[in-house]
Amino acid sequence: MNRAYDVIVIGSGFGGSLTGLILSRLGYRVAILDRRSHPRFAIGESSTPLADQTLHRLAERFHFPWLSPLSRYGTARCISDIVVGAKRGFSYFQHQPDAPFDAGQKHQHELLVAASSTTKTADTHWHRGSVDAWFASHLEAHQVDLFENCHLETIDLDARHRWLLSCTVQDAPIQFQSHFVIDATGRRGLLLDHLNIPRRSNTLRTRTRAIYGHFADVTPWHQLLDPALCDDHPFPCDQAAVHHLIDEGWMWQLGFDHGVTSCGIVFAGDDGPSEKPLQHWNSVVARYPTLQQQFASSRLVAPRDGLVSSGRLQSIADRCAGDHWLCLPATAGFVDPLHSTGIAHTVTAIESIADMFSAGPTSTVAPAALQRYNDCLLDEIRWVDRLVSTCYAARVDFELFVVATMLYFAAATYSEQTGDPASPKTSFLGADNKSLRQAIDSVADRIHGAVYDKPTPAVVRDLTAYAVQTIEPFNQVGLFAPPVNHMYSSTAADGS
Numbered sequence: 001m002n003r004a005y006d007v008i009v010i011g012s013g014f015g016g017s018l019t020g021l022i023l024s025r026l027g028y029r030v031a032i033l034d035r036r037s038h039p040r041f042a043i044g045e046s047s048t049p050l051a052d053q054t055l056h057r058l059a060e061r062f063h064f065p066w067l068s069p070l071s072r073y074g075t076a077r078c079i080s081d082i083v084v085g086a087k088r089g090f091s092y093f094q095h096q097p098d099a100p101f102d103a104g105q106k107h108q109h110e111l112l113v114a115a116s117s118t119t120k121t122a123d124t125h126w127h128r129g130s131v132d133a134w135f136a137s138h139l140e141a142h143q144v145d146l147f148e149n150c151h152l153e154t155i156d157l158d159a160r161h162r163w164l165l166s167c168t169v170q171d172a173p174i175q176f177q178s179h180f181v182i183d184a185t186g187r188r189g190l191l192l193d194h195l196n197i198p199r200r201s202n203t204l205r206t207r208t209r210a211i212y213g214h215f216a217d218v219t220p221w222h223q224l225l226d227p228a229l230c231d232d233h234p235f236p237c238d239q240a241a242v243h244h245l246i247d248e249g250w251m252w253q254l255g256f257d258h259g260v261t262s263c264g265i266v267f268a269g270d271d272g273p274s275e276k277p278l279q280h281w282n283s284v285v286a287r288y289p290t291l292q293q294q295f296a297s298s299r300l301v302a303p304r305d306g307l308v309s310s311g312r313l314q315s316i317a318d319r320c321a322g323d324h325w326l327c328l329p330a331t332a333g334f335v336d337p338l339h340s341t342g343i344a345h346t347v348t349a350i351e352s353i354a355d356m357f358s359a360g361p362t363s364t365v366a367p368a369a370l371q372r373y374n375d376c377l378l379d380e381i382r383w384v385d386r387l388v389s390t391c392y393a394a395r396v397d398f399e400l401f402v403v404a405t406m407l408y409f410a411a412a413t414y415s416e417q418t419g420d421p422a423s424p425k426t427s428f429l430g431a432d433n434k435s436l437r438q439a440i441d442s443v444a445d446r447i448h449g450a451v452y453d454k455p456t457p458a459v460v461r462d463l464t465a466y467a468v469q470t471i472e473p474f475n476q477v478g479l480f481a482p483p484v485n486h487m488y489s490s491t492a493a494d495g496s
């Protein structure tokens with residue numbers, strides 16, 4: 001069988017599906033190919049204000065009334081067929097091995113940063129299996145053909161700039177033709193491999209790997225805290241991207257409304273474990289008594305074949321766009337789950353793709369636009385690497401980690417709150433803003449310099465003062481000056 005399209009998207013995660021839906025709206029004939037079928041387990045579940053703003057804009061611009069509710073927890077929770085969770089912000093808890101968690105009388109060992117002012121306007125944890133299936137369920141109504149269980153054997157670009165893809169779908173061979181191919185296969189990078197495009201992962205500073213899965217019956221963290229010390233938490237600390245900082249790295253916890261929690265341990269350094277993932281997980285949790293208590297009655301519910309062990313997480317391709325092709329961000333490169341940048345970066349890039357293709361199928365996407373997309377996307381990934389690797393370096397001291405984290409919040413909130421929310425951002429996390437980057441770089445350089453020796457409290461104090469002063473022009477939300485130590489209630493993008 002032969003099928004001809006204007007654009008073929010490989011991969012039907014939410015990124016591939018949303019891209020396909022938009023291109024179809026713009027008049028392109030689109031097919032999406034995926035080697036698996038929905039619903040399936042997927043990771044990467046925590047949205048941010050930037051992700052929500054962008055999603056809302058795309059829903060309005062392309063008249064997808066069904067999509068808009070996903071951009072706020074208050075409305076997302078009413079969408080039948082998907083599972084979500086409330087994310088009021090980011091919570092961080094600093095643990096010591098072999099000792100119960102101690103928040104400190106003045107929150108010395110915890111940090112809460114609000115990203116929204118109410119649960120209704122909060123960001124959302126997406127249970128990706130259900131959310132991706134929901135996106136895919138809208139394809140047919142928008143004339144996008146989805147081919148699941150589709151195994152790609154060859155991909156070639158012929159002399160007439162026509163892509164030829166040979167596939168088997170349920171043992172039946174199909175030949176696809178298209179003018180343009182988009183690689184939305186996430187970390188797999190199928191098209192990149194076919195084009196022999198190398199990855200330059202060693203040029204990224206962040207070096208981590210992860211073990212992760214979905215658990216039921218994880219005790220909510222606030223139940224293990226002293227209630228007297230939670231009175232001034234700006235939001236319920238579990239309604240967040242919860243970070244438990246441990247010697248090995250950190251653990252994320254993202255709670256969904258149906259009682260399942262996405263949990264993962266991210267290990268600083270990329271040496272592989274000698275133990276099996278579950279043994280390794282258990283041995284790490286056992287070092288931290290309060291985490292052990294939290295997981296005492298828990299059980300793994302997904303994926304069915306056990307915890308996933310990732311290998312090194314970081315990658316960056318040499319190129320991410322070229323002659324009649326491009327990749328989505330998760331394929332072009334990936335840094336780390338820290339700061340939850342993935343969903344926001346993906347939808348930001350999709351908005352640029354929509355602009356590039358807006359002239360419709362009768363014209364071709366200009367090579368100069370593809371070159372710009374390539375250069376911006378790779379630069380943005382390196383910018384995320386800069387922000388994330390500085391936090392990893394700063395982990396030696398919680399106060400220093402807080403300073404490094406504020407650099408990310410400065411970039412994120414400045415980018416969220418400048419300009420018209422109805423207009424697209426020019427780049428992700430202000431990557432194209434030279435003065436913002438210079439300011440953050442200069443603080444980051446000092447942090448990297450300070451961690452060669454264990455920094456003294458005086459060094460951390462001086463560095464904090466320097467950060468306050470340097471970040472000041474970009475600090476629109478009171479970073480470094482919370483109403484209560486480490487408790488930020490007013491960084492919200494929703495106008496609080």
Ligand SMILES: Cc1cc2nc3c(=O)[nH]c(=O)nc-3n(C[C@H](O)[C@H](O)[C@H](O)COP(=O)(O)OP(=O)(O)OC[C@H]3O[C@@H](n4cnc5c(N)ncnc54)[C@H](O)[C@@H]3O)c2cc1C
Pocket residue numbers: 010011012013014015016033034035036042043044045046047150152184185186187188190210212264310313328329330331336337340341342343344346
């Ligand atoms: C450990 C981890 C934690 C993360 N946590 C967060 C987070 O908290 N917040 C956040 O915003 N982001 C997070 N991310 C990033 C997030 O997962 C990605 O940004 C997001 O998944 C990108 O979506 P996508 O649709 O582009 O790709 P994916 O979700 O990766 O989807 C790729 C699709 O391609 C298909 N595919 C793969 N190979 C082939 C093939 N050979 N042929 C055909 N189809 C194929 C797959 O079946 C899948 O459907 C995390 C990532 C990792 C690795």
